[in-house]
Amino acid sequence: MSLNPRLVKESFSLVEPAAEQATAYFYGRLFAENPSLRGMFPPAMDVQRDRLFKALTRIVWSLDSPDSLAAFLGQLGRDHRKYGVLAEHYTAVGNALLATIRRFAADVWDHEIEAAWASAYTAAANLMIESAESDAGVSPAWWPADVIDHERRYRDIAVITLRPAQPLPYTAGQYVNVQTSRWPRVWRTFSIANAPRRDNTIRLHVRSVPGGWVSNALLSHTRIGDTVMLGPPMGTMTPGEHSGRDVLCVAGGTGLAPLKAIIESIVASGRRPNIHLLYGARTAEELYDLPDLIRIESSFPWLRVLPVVSDQPSYDGMRGTLPEVTQRFRSWAEHDVYVCGPTPMVNETVRRLQLDGVPLSRIHRDIVQGER
Numbered sequence: 246m247s248l249n250p251r252l253v254k255e256s257f258s259l260v261e262p263a264a265e266q267a268t269a270y271f272y273g274r275l276f277a278e279n280p281s282l283r284g285m286f287p288p289a290m291d292v293q294r295d296r297l298f299k300a301l302t303r304i305v306w307s308l309d310s311p312d313s314l315a316a317f318l319g320q321l322g323r324d325h326r327k328y329g330v331l332a333e334h335y336t337a338v339g340n341a342l343l344a345t346i347r348r349f350a351a352d353v354w355d356h357e358i359e360a361a362w363a364s365a366y367t368a369a370a371n372l373m374i375e376s377a378e379s380d381a382g383v384s385p386a387w388w389p390a391d392v393i394d395h396e397r398r399y400r401d402i403a404v405i406t407l408r409p410a411q412p413l414p415y416t417a418g419q420y421v422n423v424q425t426s427r428w429p430r431v432w433r434t435f436s437i438a439n440a441p442r443r444d445n446t447i448r449l450h451v452r453s454v455p456g457g458w459v460s461n462a463l464l465s466h467t468r469i470g471d472t473v474m475l476g477p478p479m480g481t482m483t484p485g486e487h488s489g490r491d492v493l494c495v496a497g498g499t500g501l502a503p504l505k506a507i508i509e510s511i512v513a514s515g516r517r518p519n520i521h522l523l524y525g526a527r528t529a530e531e532l533y534d535l536p537d538l539i540r541i542e543s544s545f546p547w548l549r550v551l552p553v554v555s556d557q558p559s560y561d562g563m564r565g566t567l568p569e570v571t572q573r574f575r576s577w578a579e580h581d582v583y584v585c586g587p588t589p590m591v592n593e594t595v596r597r598l599q600l601d602g603v604p605l606s607r608i609h610r611d612i613v614q615g616e617r
């Protein structure tokens with residue numbers, strides 16, 4: 246069997262417009278044929294469905310870029326260890342996936358497309374299985390972590406400090422899946438908001454989202470002394486090789502978390518690039534981490550923290566939305582840029598930066614699957 250990315254992509258483009266029905270069909274089929282698997286999933290499947298489809302979309306559209314695909318699948322395979330996924334489960338998932346694509350791409354389906362999907366799935370599953378197996382030799386499937394501090398910084402925002410029982414190796418800018426004891430099997434991603442520390446502690450910036458299971462549990466039902474579970478660190482929005490360029494960070498709300506970790510890691514590296522941090526919130530009160538940022542600024546004169554408020558006309562500092570302010574402030578064409586926050590804010594900021602001549606290769610962002 247040989248990989249045929251073109252056939253997979255063409256048939257998948259027929260499934261994409263019906264994403265919701267297709268993922269519902271996929272899970273329906275998976276659980277009907279393998280009832281015992283249902284217990285591995287959370288009670289509410291909405292976020293799970295969305296995650297599955299996003300991951301599948303990313304895999305299909307990366308089939309022509311084997312290196313980035315292998316890195317993504319390796320990470321996904323390692324992360325799936327925390328669900329208790331075993332090699333044999335991949336056969337059940339593959340059968341349900343093929344049945345789903347066959348049904349939703351019925352207009353074009355033939356033996357060649359079936360073979361293309363089967364070989365693509367087998368290759369992807371093998372990469373995930375191999376990565377999980379080699380990871381099992383060196384890392385836990387998840388890390389229990391004690392809550393050692395819990396600071397309510399605003400009505401619906403808390404900064405939580407955790408101490409994992411075993412060292413949690415990560416790079417500044419990465420995120421982890423978090424599960425609370427209140428909601429077993431429900432995992433949500435949060436960025437680690439500090440560079441790695443000697444004492445192995447990590448901080449999370451949590452804003453409770455209406456209806457958000459984990460964010461509400463962390464904000465309102467978690468105390469010092471509780472234990473949460475962490476999945477393996479993931480994500481590619483990391484500072485990487487030292488480019489010598491100055492740095493722009495654009496942070497919307499709790500999207501500050503990974504950017505603060507990146508700034509801390511640059512400060513700790515001994516490098517001295519100029520760093521501008523545009524830190525946006527709707528109101529001044531929601532600039533929940535400003536005092537700490539000002540503290541870092543006062544000990545690292547190459548950092549400039551620029552708070553921006555969008556929805557409070559009485560605010561006497563810089564006002565406007567982050568994409569507008571970023572654009573009107575100055576040209577960033579020679580900077581390395583990191584952007585994080587609500588998806589529309591990130592997309593619009595990236596669009597304007599590109600129009601202003603910042604090459605996409607210098608703009609770092611991550612697709613974090615949060616609760617919203």
Ligand SMILES: NC(=O)C1=CN([C@@H]2O[C@H](COP(=O)(O)OP(=O)(O)OC[C@H]3O[C@@H](n4cnc5c(N)ncnc54)[C@H](O)[C@@H]3O)[C@@H](O)[C@H]2O)C=CC1
Nearest residue numbers: 435436450497498499500502525526555586587589590615
């Ligand atoms: N907690 C975490 O660890 C992380 C959170 N995130 C994401 O960051 C986001 C933070 O959300 P909140 O704190 O509730 O932010 P928010 O809704 O309070 O907005 C924060 C900033 O983004 C701007 N903004 C919001 N919507 C915009 C739009 N459509 N166009 C232009 N600017 C816009 C606001 O004006 C404000 O400056 C969430 O989407 C979350 O998933 C991302 C990475 C890590």
